[in-house]
Amino acid sequence: MSNLEDKPPEVVCEAARGGIEVMTPREVPLGGPRAMSVRRTLPQRARSLIGAWCFLDHYGPDEVQATGGMSVPPHPHTGLQTVSWLFTGEIEHRDSAGHHAMVRPGELNLMTAGHGISHSEVSTPSTTTLHGAQLWVALPSSARDAAPGFEHFAPSPVTGDGWEARVFLGSLLGTASPVSTATPLLGAELLLGAGTELHLDVDPGFEHGVLVDTGVVSIGDVEAKQHELAYLPPGSQRLTLEAVADARLLLLGGPPFGEAIVMWWNFVGRSHEEVVAFREEWMAQLAGGGYADGRFGVPVGNELAPIPAPALPNARLRERH
Ligand code: MN
Numbered sequence: 607m608s609n610l611e612d613k614p615p616e617v618v619c620e621a622a623r624g625g626i627e628v629m630t631p632r633e634v635p636l637g638g639p640r641a642m643s644v645r646r647t648l649p650q651r652a653r654s655l656i657g658a659w660c661f662l663d664h665y666g667p668d669e670v671q672a673t674g675g676m677s678v679p680p681h682p683h684t685g686l687q688t689v690s691w692l693f694t695g696e697i698e699h700r701d702s703a704g705h706h707a708m709v710r711p712g713e714l715n716l717m718t719a720g721h722g723i724s725h726s727e728v729s730t731p732s733t734t735t736l737h738g739a740q741l742w743v744a745l746p747s748s749a750r751d752a753a754p755g756f757e758h759f760a761p762s763p764v765t766g767d768g769w770e771a772r773v774f775l776g777s778l779l780g781t782a783s784p785v786s787t788a789t790p791l792l793g794a795e796l797l798l799g800a801g802t803e804l805h806l807d808v809d810p811g812f813e814h815g816v817l818v819d820t821g822v823v824s825i826g827d828v829e830a831k832q833h834e835l836a837y838l839p840p841g842s843q844r845l846t847l848e849a850v851a852d853a854r855l856l857l858l859g860g861p862p863f864g865e866a867i868v869m870w871w872n873f874v875g876r877s878h879e880e881v882v883a884f885r886e887e888w889m890a891q892l893a894g895g896g897y898a899d900g901r902f903g904v905p906v907g908n909e910l911a912p913i914p915a916p917a918l919p920n921a922r923l924r925e926r927h
Contacts, residue, residue: 608636608681608913609661614871626828627652627837631664642673644740647817647835649869656815656837657860658789660686660744660869664817664833666737667694675729675736679910682888682902683719685750685867685874689793690715690727691774691856692738693819701725702903705756711738712795713760714774716785720745720752722887722901726908739817739856741793744867744874749788754903759785768802768849771795776859778806792859798823798849806845806857814838814845814859821853868923871915878923885915 629652631645648654648662668675676697690697690709697709701717702724709715709727717725729736745752761772764781773781775793783793792812798804798821808814816825816836823830825847830836838845840862847855868875875881884901891900897912898904 608678609871614916625839626826628828628830629653629835629837631833631835634663636676636678642668642676642736645833648815653837654869655744655863656813656858657791658743658746658787658863659741659791659815659858659860660863660867660874661740661742662815662817662835662858663740664819665739666735668736670695670729670733670736673736675733676727677729677910678727678913680724680726680897680905680908680912681872682722682724682884683717683872683874684722684884685745686719687743687745688717688719689741689743689775690717690738691741691793691795693854695733695736695738696730697733697736697738698728698730699725700905700908701754701756702905703754703756704906706907707756707758712763712772713758714783714785714793716757716759716775718745718752718755718757720750720754722884722903723754724888724902724905724912726905726910728910739819741858742874743787743789743791744863744865745788746863746865747876750874757785759783766804768799769804770797778808778857789863790860792857794857796847796853796855796857798847798853798855800849800852803846803848806847807843808845808859809861810841810843811861812859813840813862814857816847817856817858819854819856821855822850823853823855824848824850870918870923881923882918885918888915
């Protein structure tokens with residue numbers, strides 16, 4: 607999906623150090639006549655990255671009749687991958703690298719922007735309830751200029767006493783995703799019945815995030831409730847999650863990213879100049895109200911008018927300190 611804020615803040619993303627933190631989301635309208643909104647937990651002032659995970663949008667359950675559903679016209683991306691994960695509903699994806707895919711519950715759809723891509727995302731007419739997450743992964747310098755791509759993977763659920771897991775990236779609970787990533791990553795959906803205590807063996811080099819979709823979960827001496835994001839610093843070989851009430855969670859992780867990035871609108875870059883140039887290349891493709899080929903290509907079969915980039919802030923985009 608696209609960042610549709612009128613004046614998207616530019617964020618210098620650097621990891622901080624500390625104990626378990628619980629962060630609350632901010633509501634961000636996605637735009638459109640009836641304006642479906644999302645709950646954004648990353649980036650925020652307190653934290654910008656968890657591993658390479660740099661953007662977490664969580665939405666629904668929304669009745670499409672009331673919100674208009676998702677209708678995000680073509681927009682560009684650079685230097686990142688998008689992870690679409692649905693709980694309910696269906697979204698049609700079209701991108702300029704030639705991929706046309708249906709995003710469905712319990713299935714990973716990973717789009718690599720790399721050097722540049724543009725895509726549209728529209729909930730299908732049969733969707734009555736829309737509920738899911740849109741996550742971005744920052745690509746390291748070694749991979750951020752790579753060719754765009756798209757991967758799909760439907761993990762088989764792993765189950766135990768009072769829990770069920772779908773591991774879509776990385777490995778957990780004795781199962782592993784076949785999808786390769788540019789930096790080590792963990793991504794999994796966890797269902798925990800009330801009272802279930804689940805012990806997870808994890809890489810102590812990873813930091814983790816627990817996004818609570820429903821319910822309440824206790825982690826160490828903190829409690830994270832619905833829509834909150836708990837951050838767990840590196841250094842633990844075992845995480846224990848206890849469901850205070852029936853819970854559905856997304857568990858994300860990876861080693862601290864180690865590179866400062868400049869995020870602005872839908873671009874991940876490394877400097878002010880680079881992001882300004884990305885913006886100019888996108889606007890050049892849209893010159894005269896058109897949608898010409900260029901760095902970001904043109905999605906096949908798309909009928910929506912592409913989204914122009916917002917104005918840059920007056921101040922210079924901040925680079926790493
Ligand atoms: Mn997008």
